[in-house]
Amino acid sequence: MAKKTPKFIFIAGGVMSGVGKGITTASIGRILIDKGFKATALKIDPYVNVDAGTMNPIEHGEVFVMDDGTECDQDIGNYERFMGETLTTNNYMTTGTIYRAVIEKERNLEYGGRCVEVVPDIPNEVIRRIKKAQKISKADFTLIEIGGTIGEYQNLLFLEAARLMKLEKPESVVFVVVSYIPIPSKIGEMKTKPTQYAIRTLNGAGLNADFIIARSERPLDEPRKRKISIFCNINPENVISAPDIESIYQIPINFEKDGLGNKILKKFKLRPRKKNGKKWLQMFKKIEKSNSKKVKIGMVGKYFKTGDFTLMDSYISVIEAIKHAGWKNNCLPEITWLSSEDYEKNPKKTAELKNFDGIIVPGGFGNRGIEGKILAVEFCRKNKIPFLGLCLGMQMAVVEFARNVAKLKNANSTEFDKNCQYPVIDFINEQRNIVKNKNYGGTMRLGAYNCKIKKNSRAFTAYKKELISERHRHRYEFNNKFRDLLESKGLVLSGANPEKDLIEIVEIKNHPFFVGTQFHPEFKSNPLNPHPLFVEFIKSSLKK
Ligand code: GLN
Numbered sequence: 226m227a228k229k230t231p232k233f234i235f236i237a238g239g240v241m242s243g244v245g246k247g248i249t250t251a252s253i254g255r256i257l258i259d260k261g262f263k264a265t266a267l268k269i270d271p272y273v274n275v276d277a278g279t280m281n282p283i284e285h286g287e288v289f290v291m292d293d294g295t296e297c298d299q300d301i302g303n304y305e306r307f308m309g310e311t312l313t314t315n316n317y318m319t320t321g322t323i324y325r326a327v328i329e330k331e332r333n334l335e336y337g338g339r340c341v342e343v344v345p346d347i348p349n350e351v352i353r354r355i356k357k358a359q360k361i362s363k364a365d366f367t368l369i370e371i372g373g374t375i376g377e378y379q380n381l382l383f384l385e386a387a388r389l390m391k392l393e394k395p396e397s398v399v400f401v402v403v404s405y406i407p408i409p410s411k412i413g414e415m416k417t418k419p420t421q422y423a424i425r426t427l428n429g430a431g432l433n434a435d436f437i438i439a440r441s442e443r444p445l446d447e448p449r450k451r452k453i454s455i456f457c458n459i460n461p462e463n464v465i466s467a468p469d470i471e472s473i474y475q476i477p478i479n480f481e482k483d484g485l486g487n488k489i490l491k492k493f494k495l496r497p498r499k500k501n502g503k504k505w506l507q508m509f510k511k512i513e514k515s516n517s518k519k520v521k522i523g524m525v526g527k528y529f530k531t532g533d534f535t536l537m538d539s540y541i542s543v544i545e546a547i548k549h550a551g552w553k554n555n556c557l558p559e560i561t562w563l564s565s566e567d568y569e570k571n572p573k574k575t576a577e578l579k580n581f582d583g584i585i586v587p588g589g590f591g592n593r594g595i596e597g598k599i600l601a602v603e604f605c606r607k608n609k610i611p612f613l614g615l616c617l618g619m620q621m622a623v624v625e626f627a628r629n630v631a632k633l634k635n636a637n638s639t640e641f642d643k644n645c646q647y648p649v650i651d652f653i654n655e656q657r658n659i660v661k662n663k664n665y666g667g668t669m670r671l672g673a674y675n676c677k678i679k680k681n682s683r684a685f686t687a688y689k690k691e692l693i694s695e696r697h698r699h700r701y702e703f704n705n706k707f708r709d710l711l712e713s714k715g716l717v718l719s720g721a722n723p724e725k726d727l728i729e730i731v732e733i734k735n736h737p738f739f740v741g742t743q744f745h746p747e748f749k750s751n752p753l754n755p756h757p758l759f760v761e762f763i764k765s766s767l768k769k
Pocket residue numbers: 587588589590591615616617618640698699700701702
């Protein structure tokens with residue numbers, strides 16, 4: 226019977242952020258699934274925002290969207306891509322969500338008149354949610370990634386939740402620490418001291434590490450492994466080396482080389498239910514084989530630069546979807562970041578787009594760089610460069626077509642020109658009121674909507690079916706008042722939402738590939754099931 230009790234694996238980070246807790250969580254999930262178990266994963270974010278929707282992508286990275294419309298951390302995207310699961314709002318929480326729920330319960334007298342306190346009421350709410358997510362998914366293993374780094378004031382209450390769960394059922398909880406082992410260039414040696422401090426801080430919170438995933442530039446050697454084992458009070462076989470590698474999709478395979486899956490099962494006194502599944506390994510072999518043929522993709526956006534650094538995090542799902550589609554076409558996409566602001570300053574610079582096999586204009590918000598994006602669309606349309614517009618990219622394709630083909634001078638989206646004469650992209654009524662009341666959080670058109678595709682369209686060639694469902698995150702829409710006019714000028718409206726009668730896909734004819742989608746197809750691509758629209762886009766790009 227004990228074998229049936231659900232198991233919980235907490236994953237926290239040591240030393241610094243950005244060392245791959247999310248990918249580690251997703252990879253452990255993948256490994257357990259391949260051993261015949263059902264697994265689900267949750268992310269806990271320490272910030273006070275109720276969700277990720279109100280955060281700037283440069284600060285926070287991509288805002289991922291689930292089918293049910295929850296705007297969440299990009300790690301949920303990693304879980305979905307690695308584990309092949311469709312997750313829900315139950316798989317995500319923030320300090321903001323937790324406090325809001327506790328305060329609402331207090332207002333509803335659900336605490337029976339007693340004093341509500343940070344401890345234990347906040348950790349108890351966290352635990353309630355973790356258990357609820359497990360129940361709904363019926364997972365054998367529930368993985369819980371605690372955001373931030375051990376020792377931060379912000380995530381203490383989440384560690385407290387882990388501690389209380391372990392206290393309740395020690396045999397059902399395992400704690401994994403993903404820690405960074407620096408190799409300072411001037412010293413030239415791997416240093417374990419920061420990790421030792423991180424583990425000591427964890428001990429101070431009443432927890433021990435059952436596994437340490439040692440993230441470093443290079444593999445962990447024996448002396449270092451021993452040092453971590455002795456000073457962090459952990460069996461050396463449970464110190465797992467995790468050196469930098471080319472592809473994140475290799476990580477489950479590397480962990481398995483160290484036997485991590487079976488070691489975790491052993492901690493729970495379990496055995497694999499079946500021999501390791503082969504699909505992931507086969508997929509990875511295909512990735513390795515795709516290295517010889519290249520396809521050059523340009524991404525025209527603006528959320529790249531922060532100070533002297535270029536960040537790719539803002540478009541992580543798009544990047545992954547491009548890669549998945551590349552591998553499906555037996556080629557390796559090379560992605561180049563192109564700043565739309567440069568085109569605005571110097572329109573002639575758009576000529577560089579000729580050097581690419583395909584161009585993507587991804588989603589975005591706000592005025593900056595908008596005219597540059599429109600110039601990029603124009604260049605792709607006229608020069609027959611394969612083009613894929615995602616959300617804002619689709620909206621800009623409509624604006625470009627309206628201005629330059631339908632000759633609607635200064636046509637625009639009302640996001641950028643409130644009083645423009647030809648608002649080809651505009652609010653629908655329900656959004657008008659939301660914005661008037663400044664009710665911004667969680668109120669865009671969010672999550673999965675149906676889309677009906679016209680036969681004889683590019684979209685139909687890709688999807689090979691008429692009814693699809695894709696995820697949204699936007700306030701503005703194609704303005705139906707311009708439907709007939711733009712169609713008569715040659716814009717193909719190849720997909721629409723039947724319930725709300727909203728245009729979801731636009732295309733143009735006599736072009737190798739020119740498609741814009743109001744939705745974000747990138748959110749549903751994964752390496753085992755590359756997204757059909759991206760696959761078709763890369764296929765056309767390869768022909769260029
Ligand atoms: N800013 C646009 C809107 O709100 C597009 C959003 C996006 O690209 N996700 O409609």
